[in-house]
Amino acid sequence: MASRILFSSSKILNSFSRLSITHQIPSNFRRCDLLNPFSLNNVPSINSVRHTSFFNKLSADQLWKGCTSVSNAGKKRGRARGIGRKKDLNKGQIIGVGKTNIVWPGLNAPIVKGRELVRQQKLPDNPDWEANLRKIRDTMSEFRSLKMNPLERGWTGAKVGGRSIGPPDPIGQNTFEGFDCRVLEMKLVVVMKGTLGRKRRQSAFVVTGNGNGLAGFAVAKSVEGKAALRKAKNRSAQKLVNIELCDGHTVMHDFYCRFGATKITVIKKPRGFGLVCHRAIKTMCEVIGIKDLYAKIEGSTNVQHITKAFFIGLLQQRTPAEIAEQKGLHLVEFRSENGRFPKVIASPTACRESEDIPGNEVMDFKQYMMNDRVIYKRKKYPPFYTKHRSWEIYCRRQEKIRNHDKVKLDMHLHYGEIRSFLTDKYPECRPPSGKAKVVESEAE
Amino acid sequence: MVRILHIWLYKDPAPKFIDAETQKLLKSITRLQLDKIFRNRPNPINTVEYKFMTTEEIENEVKKAFTKARELLQMPPIVQVEQANCQVISKDPGLDSYSNCKYVITDITYGVNDSERTIVVRQTDGTLETADPKLRKRINQIYFPLQNRHIRDPRMFEEENLRGCLDRHEYEFVLDRMCIQFEPFEQKFHEISSKVYLHINETKEFDILRSTRHFGPMSFFLAWHKMIDDLVIDMIKRDYLTNAVEVICLMYNLNGIEYDKGILKQLEQFTSSFESREENGFAIAKKGLEKELNETVGKSIEQFKIDEASLEFIDAFCKSHAIKKIQLTLCLQMYKEGNEEKKRLLEGLRKAHGVS
Numbered sequence: 001m002a003s004r005i006l007f008s009s010s011k012i013l014n015s016f017s018r019l020s021i022t023h024q025i026p027s028n029f030r031r032c033d034l035l036n037p038f039s040l041n042n043v044p045s046i047n048s049v050r051h052t053s054f055f056n057k058l059s060a061d062q063l064w065k066g067c068t069s070v071s072n073a074g075k076k077r078g079r080a081r082g083i084g085r086k087k088d089l090n091k092g093q094i095i096g097v098g099k100t101n102i103v104w105p106g107l108n109a110p111i112v113k114g115r116e117l118v119r120q121q122k123l124p125d126n127p128d129w130e131a132n133l134r135k136i137r138d139t140m141s142e143f144r145s146l147k148m149n150p151l152e153r154g155w156t157g158a159k160v161g162g163r164s165i166g167p168p169d170p171i172g173q174n175t176f177e178g179f180d181c182r183v184l185e186m187k188l189v190v191v192m193k194g195t196l197g198r199k200r201r202q203s204a205f206v207v208t209g210n211g212n213g214l215a216g217f218a219v220a221k222s223v224e225g226k227a228a229l230r231k232a233k234n235r236s237a238q239k240l241v242n243i244e245l246c247d248g249h250t251v252m253h254d255f256y257c258r259f260g261a262t263k264i265t266v267i268k269k270p271r272g273f274g275l276v277c278h279r280a281i282k283t284m285c286e287v288i289g290i291k292d293l294y295a296k297i298e299g300s301t302n303v304q305h306i307t308k309a310f311f312i313g314l315l316q317q318r319t320p321a322e323i324a325e326q327k328g329l330h331l332v333e334f335r336s337e338n339g340r341f342p343k344v345i346a347s348p349t350a351c352r353e354s355e356d357i358p359g360n361e362v363m364d365f366k367q368y369m370m371n372d373r374v375i376y377k378r379k380k381y382p383p384f385y386t387k388h389r390s391w392e393i394y395c396r397r398q399e400k401i402r403n404h405d406k407v408k409l410d411m412h413l414h415y416g417e418i419r420s421f422l423t424d425k426y427p428e429c430r431p432p433s434g435k436a437k438v439v440e441s442e443a444e
Numbered sequence: 445m446v447r448i449l450h451i452w453l454y455k456d457p458a459p460k461f462i463d464a465e466t467q468k469l470l471k472s473i474t475r476l477q478l479d480k481i482f483r484n485r486p487n488p489i490n491t492v493e494y495k496f497m498t499t500e501e502i503e504n505e506v507k508k509a510f511t512k513a514r515e516l517l518q519m520p521p522i523v524q525v526e527q528a529n530c531q532v533i534s535k536d537p538g539l540d541s542y543s544n545c546k547y548v549i550t551d552i553t554y555g556v557n558d559s560e561r562t563i564v565v566r567q568t569d570g571t572l573e574t575a576d577p578k579l580r581k582r583i584n585q586i587y588f589p590l591q592n593r594h595i596r597d598p599r600m601f602e603e604e605n606l607r608g609c610l611d612r613h614e615y616e617f618v619l620d621r622m623c624i625q626f627e628p629f630e631q632k633f634h635e636i637s638s639k640v641y642l643h644i645n646e647t648k649e650f651d652i653l654r655s656t657r658h659f660g661p662m663s664f665f666l667a668w669h670k671m672i673d674d675l676v677i678d679m680i681k682r683d684y685l686t687n688a689v690e691v692i693c694l695m696y697n698l699n700g701i702e703y704d705k706g707i708l709k710q711l712e713q714f715t716s717s718f719e720s721r722e723e724n725g726f727a728i729a730k731k732g733l734e735k736e737l738n739e740t741v742g743k744s745i746e747q748f749k750i751d752e753a754s755l756e757f758i759d760a761f762c763k764s765h766a767i768k769k770i771q772l773t774l775c776l777q778m779y780k781e782g783n784e785e786k787k788r789l790l791e792g793l794r795k796a797h798g799v800s
Contacts, residue, residue, distance in 0.1 A: 270490040329496040336491045341482040342505040343732045354498050365494040414596060
């Protein structure tokens with residue numbers, strides 16, 4: 001511009017001084033020529049720049065608090081929902097690495113490389129750098145629950161019960177190799193203290209075992225849940241008992257055991273049956289190494305009582321040799337899988353003859369092992385719907401078509417299609433297939 | 445193949461098969477191996493039962509198990525193929541074209557044998573005649589179904605599918621299913637069984653059938669057709685010399701070849717000891733069904749004597765009637781060397797123990 005007039009209204013200047021940017025006026029204001037008729041049309045413009053704000057006055061923590069916190073009253077009204085989470089903007093940033101890719105010897109590169117001195121130099125830009133940084137920041141904003149394999153979530157996933165917490169901590173040389181701890185119960189317990197009033201603690205009930213007959217259980221309490229689990233885990237490792245397994249897959253024999261109001265009937269099962277029992281018993285069996293068993297609980301299902309009853313039962317088991325010795329007879333096994341070929345499992349030192357056995361002696365193995373206790377099996381009644389009239393109608397309708405699926409399969413096998421004895425004579429005598437139906441409906 | 449079937453058609457093998465001596469030889473050849481007969485098999489309800497027993501009761505149970513084993517080893521018979529003979533009962537021209545389909549009339553009285561049941565057909569031209577075997581089988585299966593037998597032949601027995609089964613060495617499965625689906629007098633029975641036996645003879649997998657009910661018929665088939673060389677070689681390799689001798693005797697018997705029957709009497713003593721295992725049932729039940737150890741480790745002097753006699757007999761067979769002479773001679777030589785060594789070991793042991 002040819003002629004310049006300084007914009008010098010005192011009013012405006014005052015207002016600038018309030019904004020404390022007066023010292024920048026000479027550089028920040030454009031001068032305009034009032035005498036120039038052309039320039040009169042141009043309204044003088046002011047571009048203001050602030051070099052100070054609460055962004056550089058407050059600390060990062062204070063700033064984050066401002067945008068991520070809600071007042072207590074607001075929280076109650078549900079205002080805390082959907083609010084952002086604090087991000088650590090330093091994450092992913094490395095000193096010396098930035099937008100422009102520069103080698104700084106001594107900062108992000110060695111000073112001497114071989115015999116040569118490394119010089120500061122600019123390298124081509126890394127286009128991924130900014131995207132990577134953004135990605136790292138984005139991952140911080142989302143809430144992520146702890147990802148766990150469904151098989152490792154325990155019984156329900158909501159509570160710790162049934163979850164594995166790893167082997168016990170090593171004691172000296174003993175590293176507890178092959179051991180595993182499972183949580184059976186984790187609950188809040190409360191006690192009244194004279195000085196503190198109501199005191200809350202976490203109680204953890206843990207079972208430990210090596211999957212090969214060695215197992216123990218313990219309960220421990222602590223204010224912190226994690227500490228309670230750790231204490232219970234390590235305590236259970238010091239209370240190990242040896243449990244004998246039959247062929248490494250099931251219990252030695254059927255037995256009945258009880259603790260308090262909890263009564264358990266345990267039935268030995270052949271290979272492949274699996275564990276059909278209460279979840280706590282199942283977890284215990286997995287830890288002990290029992291793979292096939294049926295157990296029925298009668299009475300209370302308090303987990304601690306179940307555990308104690310089951311362990312008592314397991315420890316009271318007798319080996320076949322002991323049973324045979326007590327009975328004075330051979331113990332013989334008959335397996336249906338090999339055609340019931342007799343196999344002597346245990347023999348007494350002196351076997352009795354048939355004349356020596358009194359007529360009223362209990363000879364049934366199951367009855368003998370359960371101490372004359374008979375397992376109550378409820379009678380199975382037909383389901384309720386079989387008494388309805390609709391069931392009768394259903395059965396009558398099913399009678400005609402009960403074997404259709406088998407016949408269809410047989411026809412597909414032998415003819416490759418569904419046909420009738422008339423199909424040869426009348427080729428159109430074929431049931432409509434799924435595709436044909438669609439075509440027909442389109443034609444219509 | 446064709447030649448073989450012709451023999452079954454025109455020369456009845458049944459009298460030779462049912463013959464007491466043949467049966468005795470076949471049973472001995474089959475070998476009753478408890479661990480194989482009572483091997484673990486899949487069954488729907490897997491149960492384990494325990495019982496308190498006295499020694500006497502256990503021995504009875506083992507005896508029962510032996511009886512059951514013998515029942516399981518009962519051989520399906522080899523009989524001639526039955527020819528269809530339809531007898532015309534009456535011809536009623538008056539009923540001609542009365543209907544455009546045949547009428548099958550069946551006597552479904554309870555308790556009548558399937559083979560004796562009266563089944564007649566009224567043809568469309570009014571002829572009343574007895575049903576042919578194919579129709580009889582179908583009608584019998586419809587009214588009195590046998591478990592696992594199908595009205596149509598399973599596709600497993602079709603040429604291509606059967607080959608697949610045989611290549612997988614599922615001989616026992618094929619033969620068992622064949623016994624269910626077909627009667628021994630049916631053409632198909634002989635066709636399939638001969639195919640299986642020939643395949644086994646080719647692959648030399650005789651051990652798969654050993655101690656099953658099909659080993660006897662297979663040996664009979666091979667002996668009848670004078671192709672026992674591979675079977676004998678297999679038996680020598682497994683140290684079943686007595687069985688090898690028995691197979692050769694069976695072949696001589698079936699084909700009318702003269703031989704010295706003294707050898708069988710000599711062997712009887714040894715085989716009887718094998719059969720008399722039943723006596724000490726308790727020991728068997730105590731041991732369980734573990735694989736029986738090869739008895740060759742502790743051979744007695746008597747056994748060596750029998751071995752020598754058997755080897756002589758097999759040598760004679762090798763020279764006169766064997767087809768694969770070279771292989772058989774080689775196998776015999778190897779066996780003799782092995783046996784010599786064992787004999788020397790036994791003598792050394794006896795000397796060391798001071799037994800003269």
